[in-house]
Every structure is written in structure tokens, then in C-alpha cells.
Amino acid sequence: MKLSILDQAPISSNQSPREALQESLKLAQAGENLGYTRYWIAEHHDLPGLACSAPEVMLGYIGSNTKKIRIGSGAVLLPHYKPYKVAEVYNMLATLFPNRIDVGIGRAPGGSAEATNALSDNFLQQVWNMPNSVQDLLYFLDNDIPTEHHHARVSASPIPLIPPIPWLLGTSKKSAILAAEKGLAYAFGQFMSDQDGGAIIKQYKDHFKPRKHNESPQVIVTVTAICAETSEKADEIALSSLVWGLQRKRGEETHGVPDIQDAKDYLRNEKDGLLDDMKKGMIIGNPQEVKKAFLTLQDQYNADEIMIVTITHSPLDKIQSYRLIAEEILK
Structure with missing residues (x-):
């Protein structure tokens, strides 16, 4: 089983945005x-508690301070941008960091309606035009633009020796079908979806049309997981993420991911069943429990790879979670 990391660059209550981004680098180095x-x-816009609005900037920083781990966007929110510019940025990254760059493509706004309007005009129209934008991006990344195309004389320079690998990210049958029709690898965001992921991925594989020779469908399933030496400690560490999610869902003002004690204080008057409902979409436990859950997911989704989102208050707890999982599964 392959394992990977999706980092949302969360800001803990005792961190500045700069410190949170420095911890993102440390996480990438630990993952490597x-x-x-x-x-x-990930890419987010004007969302309190999330530090990364420009993945391409962080990827230059992280690429320069790592050696071999593949790095990429999770995701470039394509309706905000012209495909040509996205191709230029990721071709440049692929030129600097050969055979290491992924371009994850998404259609979500990544922030509030106000932030969306500040970023781009006609966002909903661009969402509707997503299939055409994806195709244009692929033309530029492949450096193979049809002669009849209106950008036929344009190249997304610099042209790397090894192009970035495009992935389509999504949570629905619509995204799965688009990935299949375009011959793209597909990352299913199980941590953001309440739909039948197994059926969605089956539809992707059943409809897959290779973009190049010998290509086959590839699937990543992205999950939220928190691992610790014991189940009890994992449950305790997870309280920070759970409370932060609850606060944001309720529209309450937050000061980043709370520490464990503040999370416990917040939950003092909450109903017992509330956390149980929130935990249903997460994997929380000791290394053996997490491995068992991952193997079940891999079988359920017929996935090639599990990508893990882990949000904790302490950066040390986060890296320890990834370490315990790797030692249990990748040993």
C-alpha cells in the first residue's frame, strides 16, 4: 500500500501563519x-486558520528543501485561473524539480463567496466550462496543442524534460466521469464526502479512456486519520481537530486549532453523541487499528494509494501520527 500526505496548512492557536507554513515544510521532510x-x-482563500492560499509558492520552498518525495497541489482550483498560466507555473516547478511534480486539479471555490468574487469573474460559468479548461490544461502540459486550436502557436514555457503529472480531485460521480473521460488519475476526497465512494471509483474505472499509450486508471483515496501509541491518546489528540471543525461549522470565531485542554473545556456542555457522529468520517486509533481501517478502505475502494489528512494542535503529535502509520504499514 502506498501512503501520501495532504496538508491543509492549519494554524494552531499558539502559531503565527509563518510558523504554520514552516511546520508544513517539516511535515514534507518527515514524510520523505x-x-x-x-x-x-491545499489551496484555500480567506479561511481563518488555514495558511496556504498559493500552493505554487509553497511547492518552490518545499521542493528546494526536499530531495525525492513527489510534491503537488491538492488542488489548483482551476475555475479561478487560465489553464495556460497554471501550465506555466507547474512546468516551471517540474523544470526545477524533475520527475517530482503533480498537478492536482479541483473545481471548488476554496473560500467564501466574497473571496471568490475577489479572485475571479464568472466563477460559476468557469465551473460549467471545467471540462474545456481541463482539456486546455492537458494540451499545454503535454506540449501537444492541435493545429486548429486557438492557442496552437503558444507553449507553456519552460518545457520540462518530464511533464508534471495531472490528477483530478473530486468527491462526486461528476468529477469521476470527467477524470475517466480525460484519462486522468483520480483522487477521491473521502474525508469531504458522504457519498458512496466505492460506486464513484468503480464508475471512474469502468469509463476510463487512456490519454496516452499503456495508461491505466489510478486512484487515491484521501482520508482523515489521527494515530497515537494508544487508542485513548489518539482520541484525546483528535479533540482539537473535532472542536475546531465544530466551531467552524457553527460560524464561531476561532483562533486556530485549539489545544487539547481548551477543546475539552469547550466540549464540557456538549451532548455525548455529537462527537461520535463527527468521528464517523475519521480514522482514529493506535497503529494496528489504523492499519486495519486502511486495509478495509483499500479493499472497499480498490485504491492504489491512501492519502492522509491529519490536523492536530501540536506539530509533534502530527508528525508522530504519520510516523506511527508509516512504521506499521510501510515497514
């Missing part, structure tokens, strides 16, 4: 040393 296949960083 532990044998993780890839490290992706």
Missing part, C-alpha cells in the same frame, strides 16, 4: 524520510 510517496498542499 518516512517513505511517503507524495506530499500535496
Whole structure:
């Protein structure tokens, strides 16, 4: 089983944004040393508690301070941008860091309606035009633009020796079908979806059309997981993430991911069943429990790779979670 990392660059209550981004680099370096296949960083806009609005900037920083782990966006929110510019950015990264760059593509706004309007015009129209934008991006990444195309004389320079690998990210049948039709690898965001992921991935594989010779469908399933030496400690560490998610869901003002004691204080008057409902979409436990859950997911989704999102208050707890999982599964 391959394992990878999806980093949302969360800011803990005792951190500045700069410190949170420095911890993202440390996480990528730890992932590389532990044998993780890839490290992706997410794109968010004007969302309190999340530090990364420009993955391409962080990827230059992280690429310069790592050696072999694949790095990429999780995801470039394509409706905000022209495909040509995205291709230029990721071709340049692939030129600097050969055979290491992934371009994860998504269609979500990544922030509030106000932030979306500040970023781009006609966002909903661009979402509707997503299939055409994806195709244009592929033309530029492949450096193979049809002569009849209106950008036929344009190249997304610099042209790397090994192009970035495009992935489509999604949580629905619509994204799965688009990935299949375009011959793209597909990353299913199970941690953000309440839909039948197994059926969605089956539809992707059943409809897959190779973009190049000898290509086959590839699937990543992305899950939220927190691992510690004992189940009890994992449950305690997870309280920070659970409370932070609950606060954001309720629209309450937050000061980043709370520490464990503040999370316990917040939950003092909550109903017991509330956390149980929130935990259903997460994997929390000791290394053996997490491995068992991952193997079940791999079988359920017929996945090639599990990508892990882990949010904790303490950066040390986060890296320890990834370390314990790697030592249990990748040993």
C-alpha cells in the first residue's frame, strides 16, 4: 500500500501563519524520510486558520528543501485561473524539480463567496466550462496543442524534460466521469464526502479512456486519520481537530486549532453523541487499528494509494501520527 500526505496548512492557536507554513515544510521532510510517496498542499482563500492560499509558492520552498518525495497541489482550483498560466507555473516547478511534480486539479471555490468574487469573474460559468479548461490544461502540459486550436502557436514555457503529472480531485460521480473521460488519475476526497465512494471509483474505472499509450486508471483515496501509541491518546489528540471543525461549522470565531485542554473545556456542555457522529468520517486509533481501517478502505475502494489528512494542535503529535502509520504499514 502506498501512503501520501495532504496538508491543509492549519494554524494552531499558539502559531503565527509563518510558523504554520514552516511546520508544513517539516511535515514534507518527515514524510520523505518516512517513505511517503507524495506530499500535496491545499489551496484555500480567506479561511481563518488555514495558511496556504498559493500552493505554487509553497511547492518552490518545499521542493528546494526536499530531495525525492513527489510534491503537488491538492488542488489548483482551476475555475479561478487560465489553464495556460497554471501550465506555466507547474512546468516551471517540474523544470526545477524533475520527475517530482503533480498537478492536482479541483473545481471548488476554496473560500467564501466574497473571496471568490475577489479572485475571479464568472466563477460559476468557469465551473460549467471545467471540462474545456481541463482539456486546455492537458494540451499545454503535454506540449501537444492541435493545429486548429486557438492557442496552437503558444507553449507553456519552460518545457520540462518530464511533464508534471495531472490528477483530478473530486468527491462526486461528476468529477469521476470527467477524470475517466480525460484519462486522468483520480483522487477521491473521502474525508469531504458522504457519498458512496466505492460506486464513484468503480464508475471512474469502468469509463476510463487512456490519454496516452499503456495508461491505466489510478486512484487515491484521501482520508482523515489521527494515530497515537494508544487508542485513548489518539482520541484525546483528535479533540482539537473535532472542536475546531465544530466551531467552524457553527460560524464561531476561532483562533486556530485549539489545544487539547481548551477543546475539552469547550466540549464540557456538549451532548455525548455529537462527537461520535463527527468521528464517523475519521480514522482514529493506535497503529494496528489504523492499519486495519486502511486495509478495509483499500479493499472497499480498490485504491492504489491512501492519502492522509491529519490536523492536530501540536506539530509533534502530527508528525508522530504519520510516523506511527508509516512504521506499521510501510515497514
